[in-house]
Amino acid sequence: MKQRTPLASQNSGQMVDTTSADYLELGEVSSPKLEKYQKVSIIPLVFLIFYEVSGGPFGVEDSVQAAGPLLALLGFLIVPFVWSVPEALITAELGTMFPENGGYVIWVSSALGPFWGFQQGWMKWLSGVIDNALYPVLFLDYMKSAIPALEGGFPRTIAVLVLTVSLTFLNYRGLTIVGQVAILLGVFSLLPFIFMGIVAIPKLEPSRWFVVDFGNMDWGLYLNTLFWNLNYWDSISTLAGEVENPSKTLPKALLYAVILVVFGYFFPLLVGTGAIPLDRGKWTDGYFSDIAKMLGGVWLRSWVQAASALSNMGMFVAEMSSDSFQLQGMAERGMLPEFFGTRSRYGTPIIGILFSASGVLLLSCLSFQEIVAAENFLYCFGMVMEFIAFVKLRMKYPAASRPYKIPISTTGSILMCIPPTLLIFVVLAFASYKIMAISILAVMIGLVLHPCLHYLEKKRWVRFSMNTDLPDVHYQ
Secondary structure, three states: OOOOOOOOOOOOOOOHHHHOOOOOOOHHHOOHOOOOEEEOOOHHHHHHHHHHOOOOOOOHHHHHHHHHHHHHHHHHHHHHHHHHHHHHHHHHHHHHHOOOOOOOOHHHHHHHOHHHHHHHHHHHHHHHHHHOOHHHHHHHHHHHOOOHHHHHHHHHHHHHHHHHHHHHHHOOHHHHHHHHHHHHHHHHHHHHHHHHHHHHHHHHHHHHOOOOOOOOOOHHHHHHHHHHHOOOOOHHHHHHHHEHHHHHHHHHHHHHHHHHHHHHHHHHHHHHHHHHHOOOOOOOOOOOHHHHHHHHHHHHHHHHHHHHHHHHHHOOOOOHHHHHHHHHHHHHOOOOOOHHHHHOOOOOOOHHHHHHHHHHHHOOOOHHHHHHHHHHHHHHHHHHHHHHHHHHHHHHHHOOOOOOOOOOOHHHHHHHHHHHHHHHHHHHHHOHHHHHHHHHHHHHHHHEEEEEHHHHHOOOOOOOOOOOOOOOOOOO
């Protein structure tokens, strides 16, 4: 690494016209220093995406409580085309255009400049840490029926701490280990719902799927549930530098993951709403375990409960990998102090892992509803900038190397971004004033943090540098 130019003078948004100039084949370049670390192949990558986005149907029960069976089923069929597919396609295009850790931070920096790239990194990292604060809490919520002492107080606090430290150590040991664990947990988490579908066949009544009551709707809960369970497709982009042959592997993995996630939501909802008489009040977190008992007995309920608890572990390690490698990627581009780029002997970003784990512990005291709403609000801001960056890069640099390119024109790119952008504004409109205030405060912290880091660099109190092994994102 070498000393870089100050933040004020660095401008990755300044690119010359590529229509009459040579440019780097970004999708074909890899860092020689990273070759010694084992890369992630397609199957582990699919399950890492699965856990960053979904983890299984645990948490979708609220959609039935909020809107009834018909709208819950339609929501998990239609919203993926409005939101998940466009986000996954953009991730495939830009992730192969910039195949390095940092992901969406590099996209926004290249399109809008380093200041907005830093804001993107701050908001998405914070929303990821907020999201990750859910999983130790949810894990203990599933375990407290077997161990009542975990319901609250000092034993629960210690349990959150032990669980967070244990899973953080797993992240420290290496991304390939995390990927293998994700495969095992994913198969274990989805299999009980296959069995549930088989035993439910004699009890299915298709008429139950068409129940809807527009006079008894909780639109805020419904939209937040859909949005929370169908976002974070772009998170895998912050691991692009760790992927084996990302120009081919990343688009395929995203395609397979979309299919897996939608099936993992729709099939259990189809079984649960079709085989059991409707009682919307019971459709809350954990209700699938009750359905499993009614359909298959205690053994199936135990399997679903275990799968749900372990699924939270899978989501934790996948999300922490994404968050920590994002910080490492930002450091290697000179957006964060150099020490954030430090790797352990296993190739993992040790400082990023520690920072992400500390944020999880600090936020784990919040309630489930507050965490989801705050996370969604910040995530929405970040996604708006991603859509702008995607369109701007298409318009200004059409000749840039894109190993995978969405087969639509620039006008089509703009049109593709309109429906998910409208969904973002709808989700924001349903946020409470408390969540709006907290989220806006978080955004303001990011606006102040960037000049503060620039001041530290100017005073030489902290070292910033750029990794010269990374491909140049400036078209020449």
